[in-house]
Amino acid sequence: MTAPGYRIVRMETHDVRFPTSRDLDGSDAMNPDPDYSAAYVVLTTDDGFEGHGFAFTIGRGNDVQTAAISALEPYVIGRDVEDLGALYKDMVDDSQLRWLGPEKGVMHMAISAVVNALWDLRAKREGKPVWLLLSEMTPEQIVGLVDFRYLSDALTPEQALDILRRAEDGKQERISRLRAEGYPAYTTSPGWLGYDDDKLRRLCKEALDEGFGQIKLKVGADLEDDRRRFSVAREVCGPDFPIAIDANQRWDVASAIEWIGALREFDPHWVEEPTSPDDVLGHAAIAEGVRPVPIATGEHVQNRIVFKQLLQAGAISYLQIDSARVGGVNENIAILLLAARFGIPVCPHAGGVGLCELVQHLSMFDYVAVSGSTDGRVIEYVDHLHEHFVTPVVIDNGRYVTPTAPGFSAEMHPESIAAHSFPGGEVWKDA
Amino acid sequence: MTAPGYRIVRMETHDVRFPTSRDLDGSDAMNPDPDYSAAYVVLTTDDGFEGHGFAFTIGRGNDVQTAAISALEPYVIGRDVEDLGALYKDMVDDSQLRWLGPEKGVMHMAISAVVNALWDLRAKREGKPVWLLLSEMTPEQIVGLVDFRYLSDALTPEQALDILRRAEDGKQERISRLRAEGYPAYTTSPGWLGYDDDKLRRLCKEALDEGFGQIKLKVGADLEDDRRRFSVAREVCGPDFPIAIDANQRWDVASAIEWIGALREFDPHWVEEPTSPDDVLGHAAIAEGVRPVPIATGEHVQNRIVFKQLLQAGAISYLQIDSARVGGVNENIAILLLAARFGIPVCPHAGGVGLCELVQHLSMFDYVAVSGSTDGRVIEYVDHLHEHFVTPVVIDNGRYVTPTAPGFSAEMHPESIAAHSFPGGEVWKDA
Incomplete structure (x- = not known):
């Protein structure tokens, strides 16, 4: 009843x-x-x-x-x-x-x-x-939310339970730390292809001033433009600052290896979506061809089965969940568990409309109850369209402020x- | 203009x-x-x-x-x-x-x-x-229909041209033979899970009487049922008759290997869709685990990029195109070319509504202008819903009769x- x-x-x-x-x-x-x-x-x-x-x-x-x-x-x-x-x-x-x-x-x-x-x-x-609701569940309850079909060659319910039980230790402390310090963010705002160099330079400076610990540039339309824009960003941010690049599926395998080779002198923190999100073996070949440059993907990966294979093939160094492409919270829990099993950090895709609002909850749950760590982990942040949400994300000194309002931060203003x-x-x- | x-x-x-x-x-x-x-x-x-x-x-x-x-x-x-x-x-x-x-x-x-x-x-x-329209195009025209994006690590336009030019030889002869003899078919009509053993036995006999050279049984719901049904079919059809089985994505990797192991004494001609259509590495692991039992898949494979990987990974012995899931004729040409490049026979999925009507054209084009062979190749046939089409497929002595009416045989009666x-x-x- x-x-x-x-x-x-x-x-x-x-x-x-x-x-x-x-x-x-x-x-x-x-x-x-x-x-x-x-x-x-x-x-x-x-x-x-x-x-x-x-x-x-x-x-x-x-x-x-x-x-x-x-x-x-x-x-x-x-x-x-x-x-x-x-x-x-x-x-x-x-x-x-x-x-x-x-x-x-x-x-x-x-x-x-x-x-x-x-x-x-x-x-x-x-x-x-949502992050707290999930974090306070028992390992058994969390495992009960996951569909393990097609995963058992990489992750069984028992292995998932092990991961979650190990993370029970220190949970309360991590919840407290999260509430006090938030979760690290990076910004893609400077890097859109449509912006000119002056705007890029200005936005890179702003990103540093705002305390972000990483930025990301879009690449892949024109190599000479990419080299120039990457060198502008590198100049503004300094030699050690993490700058990721994102090709949005632009390349085939051979051209990815070649293009990344022509950008590696600028030290990309990761190269995102070098090719089709469906091409597990292609990602693995690219990772092999540009090693040790790290490869990342996930915003267009359709489900846990493709993520499983990317991990099995050693194709990615960073796994990028998206909050609204796979089967919602439940399938994303499966993906967080897979990443933990393979020891690969999860750095979510966000931006768009409300994706930052949603995905912060999943990364925070990952920190508290799954991976237990923020090392090497950052949530993407893009500064637009947040004003349409009732409880928009808050960024403070380059970090997501931990949400306190009940719910998934998903509600838009009726007027919007x-x-x-x-x-x-x-x-x-x-x- | x-x-x-x-x-x-x-x-x-x-x-x-x-x-x-x-x-x-x-x-x-x-x-x-x-x-x-x-x-x-x-x-x-x-x-x-x-x-x-x-x-x-x-x-x-x-x-x-x-x-x-x-x-x-x-x-x-x-x-x-x-x-x-x-x-x-x-x-x-x-x-x-x-x-x-x-x-x-x-x-x-x-x-x-x-x-x-x-x-x-x-x-x-x-x-x-359509089969003739395609077959009469030049290799250059055919290559011009294909989107090679994300394929170049397995198939370049030049390699595709080579395949098509090689098939120029003997084209007219194959067109004549096709018109005279049609294209081999197999039937799935006996094998649906919902049928009882008597109906299975009767339909197996009918398939033999009708001249089909292969049948297919659905499996995967209950192992003892599968063993019983497979043995009934084997008994009716004889020890050397090709009987394929189809699990419709039912298994994980380990259970596929185990289940197939329990059916291999009945000598499956191929095992179709053992697991998720997205799981390239899973199919490869299953193929390895049950060798030399041949693995087949494709009716749910989403596009040429996944087919490419199935071939690269040596995961399948038969490639099963579907006429209406990937991007239509154009993407199916890419897939036929990939299969030819890897030397894997194409045995299309059909049945449903009108899938037999469509896909016969693609196999016939494959025979005339791409692979140049019908060896090891059969088109699935299921005997229902054809009456709703203006120019339905015709099966004669277990073979698709080559269509002569202009078009793609796709038109349904307005009353239907x-x-x-x-x-x-x-x-x-x-x-």
């Missing part, structure tokens, strides 16, 4: 788009003109509690993404909020929906949005931020949703 | 579903109750020529798939039918839509449907079946579309 107040009675979706292409914010080698968008979902319980979630897209197709979320309505309505594990499995394993993936692309991102909304709802009911609704919202009416 | 009659002026979509779950047709270990469905698209030119295409799904979510096809309308309207290569690239490389994949899942299947409809249209205009439209069609009204 579902207790009063725990039954989901309504699902509402919104196609929300921000016209970011007008200013070249977010421009990179593969995404020259994104309009950062959210296929947004609100779940409501019988006593009016709300859970908010979304899939992030970059414009066209956000209507399809929103329709995919709506298709999940029959799975959610009438269900118990506490029944999250079973509900997650019901959506992922539905034999008919599964054909549309399995576990990838539009349908999987839709599940992600709904699962994250369920976590927002559950955390609000418990009066806790209304103004940016596509195509009827006021922002789009004149376009 | 687009010549009159070559400009696309209309796109129309239909959510078409067949209630196949009522009879357990198509039941397997992962798909117990599919309702075979088509997200169907019709493109019309300014002089009324029509191209038909579809994405195949198994029921729920077919509305999302149909919406994804509709989202491609702006890319197609006003375009020239002859401009197919550029149009394909525009859809696949659209920087905003790309975020929804890239090149996988619902959005990629939508592109597949549109691309295949364009080929249907083009072939009808030329008055030729109307009766099975979901949820308003007469078949669904009473459900």
